[in-house]
Amino acid sequence: MTNQMTGSSPWRYLLTDGENEVLFRAAEVVGFFGVRSGDSWGTFDLVGELVGPLDRVEQSEEAELVVVDQGGNWLGAYFVGAPAITVVTTGDGNDARLRVKGFRPAWPGEAVEAVWSRWWSGRPQEAGAWVSYTDSEKTAWLEVARLHSRFHVSVEKSGPFVLDGRVVVDVPSFYCALGEAINGPGGYYGSTLDGLADCMAGGFGPVAPFVLAWLRSEVARSHLGANSERDYFAEIVHLLAEHGVEVRLE
Template sequence: MDGLRQVELLGCAPRGGLLAVLDHIGGRRARAGNAYLSMLDVEGVEMGSYFVNDVTSTAAKASPLGSGLVDVTVQLWCDQTLPGSDWMWELIRTGQLSRKGLWHSLDQPGRRAWLSVALWSSEYQRRGNGADTAPGRVFVLDGQQILDVDSFYCAIGEAVNGPGGYFGWNLDALNDCLRGGRGAVPPFTLEWRHSEVARSRLVEHPAVQGDPATLFELILSIIGDHDVEVVLQ
């Protein structure tokens, strides 16, 4: 069922509603309700969080990670936690998201999951460097990396904000990012290398009746509306 997830909470110290349901696993009272699921780094700092519904405990056992800690398995509902996103969270958590292109080997669902984590972790990844880059910057986008619309957003996110960076994951979000507050504020230059390769792959038509523009043309139009010089190479 779309949105239904099984999550293992390793080495946790249950409190509140979660603690109360551990004695009722398998019964109707095993449901703890709604919650926020926070992703923590190795120092316990929150990297990002999801609002989740219908958290239900399905198993619990003593954890090898420490005395008094418990490994708890829960089912919950959250369509924002996409299958495959755990890999990127682990890269961020352990400081291994240190070079560009780690998403290149992912399939389409994997790239979508990558984008979701890039979005939900964007504030954490930019901590201590929250200001946009100064106007006039040149960003380089490699069209050879672009296989479809999701890979375009993976590529432009990294071009602007570095490894695992976020700069939109749909047209509306791209438009919002171009207003500032997401790493870059116009005016700036986007040097789009191998743009004809990208053009040939971004050929799908949007679901706008009577609009013949391709996705590539729509992207150029949105970027151009924000005082960005796009240099097609």
């Protein structure tokens, strides 16, 4: 799915209904990102402007919070179940502040919001923007890349794909590097072993068989292999081979 506004947009978020119709455009969201006590129910505010009649907003039975870039392209979206939407304040014209109470299995953290802000100018054009990130920031990057994959149609390629092993120094960096090796800068191809298996089954770019040339693989082996409590390196290689990927360790 591709959605785009015309020209440069000041909006960072959209609230849509179950049919992807835009209900509200927001420059700011308050209370959506951050640590919660574990309760799946949450409340957040949107500051921006109404789109369409007020009753259509308040009567919506489904909602998604969509993250957009400065060009209005849809970057990713979060489903909000059983939304209760009310207008808290109104200003000039369609200016308003919405309050949304709804359900999510998991709410995104502040690190995820920070990554979305870095994508405000658009999907990354060069690989490795995440290299200097902390573990939590790289995990947030993977969430952003996964959500973005819903709206970004990957160009089908058959490989061989080249994984730069110099940057694989922990588990999150492996998945960040693999996603970009296969689907380009900002690309996603799993964030766990189960997620990697799902991607190789289809829907996230190339499906095996294909060749993955893993350059400087000894760097990853030293960080993820026999020197660690769990030989995650061997598990990765085994899983890839099991699904028909020819892994060339170089």
